[in-house]
Amino acid sequence: MLQRQLRPLIFKRFDIKDEKVNEPNFQAARIIVILGTSRPNSYTSKALLPIIDELKINNVPFDLIDPSKLSLLWPGIDGNERDVLKIKDICSQADGIIFSTPEYHGSMSACAKLIIENLGFPSVLAGKPMVILGVAAGSAGAIKSLEQLRCVLSHIGAIVLPGPVSVASVNNVFGSDGLCGDPNIEKRLRELVRILMDYIDP
Template identity: 50%
Template sequence: MKNIVIFKGSMRPHNYTSMAVNILIDEINKNHTCSYQIIDPNDFKLPFPGQNEDSVDVIRLIAIVKTATGIIFATPEYHGSFSSITKLFIENLGYPSALAGKPISLLGVASGDIGAIKSLESLRSVCSHVGGIVLPGPVSVPHVRDVFDENGKCLNPKMEQRIRSLFLNMIDYIDQYLCPSVNLEDFVRN
């Protein structure tokens, strides 16, 4: 079974990043060949680089990522970049990074006109640098305060479909490039 790990890049209560992630979770739940695991920063106590790299939470984080079939980073855009907690997650994934060789999809939310384009470009660069396979088609949610209501319901059907497509595109990539369509043993026996 495919296992998708979703990094939530915000620690704020009732944050828009989590609202977007909830759409992904709904789409994943429709797919019976996938499981998922949420990496919530509130559930981890991660050290700054160079400090206690053998902490229980670092070891747990690396183990979770190593077992993932694919990774989705969801981040707000703060001051033109992705959140510091997202960077802290990446810094704690070891060297070489546990992200190396993993397909990665990116989702960003922001209140401005262009959405989270700057943060997604930066995050793409960092994930590629550590060896991740960043998939095309990141999703940037602009005017996030107008896209979600106070209960987290998406008010924009086109944006909701774009968020859902992020997961679907990842599954297509995994099925096409990571999961062999022909099992060698079956091929030899038949």
């Protein structure tokens, strides 16, 4: 059953079923899902719901990074580093990352970029496989933001896998209940999990 809302937690750890953990030599991949906006009830968070559902169906444990619940720091500005250290820690241990961004002003969101900037220089994302998705109100979709996101992530050494998903006219795709009204888009969002898992564990 598709969850209708992302759970309002800073990091929510969803664990695999106990019986699978007990299989000999079983090692679960650790996936991080990054929400690239702090806007309440964002369409970006709605676009993550089929992905999270797919992770759960496949018993893949994951953590969700929700920037609205975090105190991230601007580079060079002092502050409490607790959340910064926490996201650095969980990302450094990740086997794969699912990174989302809305398109704001023809660009990835400042929030998505701030998350990246809080993940170190050099970045803990270096060497991490990832898949990306973007959503936009406009009919052109999130092409520009995804180009930028891919470029920045590649620059810091992440392995950005092919098959980004751009959701255009997003307000016509997801209902207020968070459910996706377009089966093709939902399929492509769910497929991001397969693309990532196939790379991690071919």
